[in-house]
Amino acid sequence: MLTVGVDVGGTSVRAGVVDADGAVLDTARAPTPSGEESLEEAIGAAVAEVASRHRVGAVGLAVAGFVAADRRRVLFAPHLAWRQAPVAERIARRVGLPVVLEHDANAAALAEHRFGAARGARIASLVALGTGIGGALLVDGEVFRGAHGVAPELGHLRLVPDGRPCPCGRHGCWERYCSGTALAATAVELLARHPGGSTLLAREALGDSRAVTGRRVAAAARDGDPLAERAMSDLARWLGEGLALVADVYDPEVVVIGGGVSESAPLFLDEARERYASVVTGAGHRPLARIRTAQLGDDAGIVGVAVLARELVASRSVRNGCR
Numbered sequence: 022m023l024t025v026g027v028d029v030g031g032t033s034v035r036a037g038v039v040d041a042d043g044a045v046l047d048t049a050r051a052p053t054p055s056g057e058e059s060l061e062e063a064i065g066a067a068v069a070e071v072a073s074r075h076r077v078g079a080v081g082l083a084v085a086g087f088v089a090a091d092r093r094r095v096l097f098a099p100h101l102a103w104r105q106a107p108v109a110e111r112i113a114r115r116v117g118l119p120v121v122l123e124h125d126a127n128a129a130a131l132a133e134h135r136f137g138a139a140r141g142a143r144i145a146s147l148v149a150l151g152t153g154i155g156g157a158l159l160v161d162g163e164v165f166r167g168a169h170g171v172a173p174e175l176g177h178l179r180l181v182p183d184g185r186p187c188p189c190g191r192h193g194c195w196e197r198y199c200s201g202t203a204l205a206a207t208a209v210e211l212l213a214r215h216p217g218g219s220t221l222l223a224r225e226a227l228g229d230s231r232a233v234t235g236r237r238v239a240a241a242a243r244d245g246d247p248l249a250e251r252a253m254s255d256l257a258r259w260l261g262e263g264l265a266l267v268a269d270v271y272d273p274e275v276v277v278i279g280g281g282v283s284e285s286a287p288l289f290l291d292e293a294r295e296r297y298a299s300v301v302t303g304a305g306h307r308p309l310a311r312i313r314t315a316q317l318g319d320d321a322g323i324v325g326v327a328v329l330a331r332e333l334v335a336s337r338s339v340r341n342g343c344r
Contacts, residue, residue, distance in 0.1 A: 022078040022334065025068050025118075026327030028125060028319075029053070029060075029084050031100030031152035032201075036067035037320060038075045039327035043136040045320050047071050057102040065115035072116070079334045080118050081326030082108065083125035085155060090170030092122045092329075099177075099188040100152055121326070121333045124171075126155030127164045128325030129279050129315065134159050135328065137316035138277045146273040147315075148175060148264070149322070150282035153188075154196035158271055176200070180262060198259040201235030201282050208238045208252040219248035239285040256282075257289035261296020268310055269302050279315035279322075286314045 023046070028035045034053055037045040049070040051063045068080055086098025093110065095103040113120040123131075130139065130147035139145035139159065149155035156175025158165040166172055176196035177189050184193030185206065197203055208222055209230045216223060221241045225232040241249035264276060278286060294312050298304060315321050 022331060023075050024327040024330040024334075025071055025077050025080045026128070026323035026325070026330065027064055027067060027080065027082045028322040028326075029064065029082055029101065030125065031085055034060075034063050034067050035319075035323060036064075036071050037323040037327070038071045038077060039324055041331070043132065043317070043324045043328070045323060047074055048323075053101070055102060057106065060102055061108075061111055061115065064112055068112075068116045068118075072118075077118065079330035080112065080116055080120045081128070081328075081330035081333075082112065082120065082122050083128040083322035083326040084108070084122055085125050085151070085153065087171040087174075088122045088124050088127075090166060092170075095122065096171065119330070119333055121329050123326045123329055124155065124157070125149065125322045125326075126157040126175075126279075127166075128323075128329065129155070129317075129321035130157035130159050130277070130325070131164065131328060132317050132321045132325035133277050133279070133315055134162055136324065137321070138313040139275050142274045144271065144273045145275050145277065146267055146271055146310075147277045147279055148260075148267065149280035150200050150260075150278065151280035152202055153200050154263075155280065156267075158273070175263070175267065178263065178266060180259065180266075195259065195263045199256055199263060201280075203259075204235040204238050204252055204256050204282070205233050207255050208233050208249060211248050211251055215248060218251075219246050221246050222248060235282060239282075239288060242285075242288050250288075253285075253288045254292060257292035258296055260289065260293040261298075262300060264293065264297040264310075264312065265301040268297070273310045275311045275313060277313055277315050279318075281319050283314050284318065290314065 038047040049067040087096040109120045133139040147157040154176030177194045181193035185197040187194040242253045
């Protein structure tokens with residue numbers, strides 16, 4: 022059976038048809054709307070587009086936010102419109118298929134454990150660098166959710182007291198210094214202090230700093246732009262600092278770096294590893310986690326939640342067969 026996984030992020034909605042081997046066969050994408058109704062319309066339209074070309078049996082939504090333990094409701098999403106919303110029920114009505122929800126980082130971690138970089142690891146963590154930061158922890162292949170289904174919210178660890186404001190309402194969160202959004206913010210701050218430091222980015226920022234995106238900063242860094250390289254180095258520093266906290270608390274065998282920013286890992290990951298190894302508690306006297314990039318790339322969340330959708334239908338079939 023084919024299923025649809027939908028990655029509902031702060032920037033885009035991406036739907037993918039996934040087979041039983043974790044292969045993404047077809048995709049559709051749309052910008053993430055700001056309103057609740059328009060967001061659900063965009064999800065329904067993306068699912069309908071791929072379902073028109075394939076016979077699919079269920080839908081999974083990988084959501085950048087707090088998902089209730091029953092995986093039917095979104096409790097809170099810093100970058101999305103939902104608050105205490107019965108999203109699974111609403112989307113199921115729109116698309117006429119069973120729907121299950123999962124935190125996007127949990128979904129990506131499950132996919133990497135089954136098909137990718139965390140395969141075989143007993144304790145594995147995933148850090149997804151996108152619009153913000155998503156975090157997940159797997160213990161013996163099972164998602165650790167905490168008492169109320171919302172753990173671990175790594176992106177909102179406070180690394181910088183009185184630091185940059187965050188959409189969650191606090192200041193200094195990890196994702197404000199280590200994400201695609203953070204990379205752009207760092208570049209804009211550097212441009213303000215050193216207006217001649219980057220011809221490429223200064224031209225784009227002229228009149229509207231919103232033109233400077235994380236993708237553009239990464240592209241400029243690949244081209245050898247010195248200011249973009251400084252912004253990338255800043256991201257590497259904060260990634261290493263945050264990974265040290267993750268290791269202190271979880272002591273994982275492997276940490277998988279995923280999300281859209283991981284596509285630029287050659288620009289920052291070695292420096293982040295060095296930072297992590299130097300600042301983790303007991304540095305030089307303890308085993309270090311392996312820091313790996315996601316093998317499934319930006320599709321990990323789609324694949325993981327499509328697997329859960331398939332398992333949802335299978336479990337319902339078993340229950341119905343026992344009646």
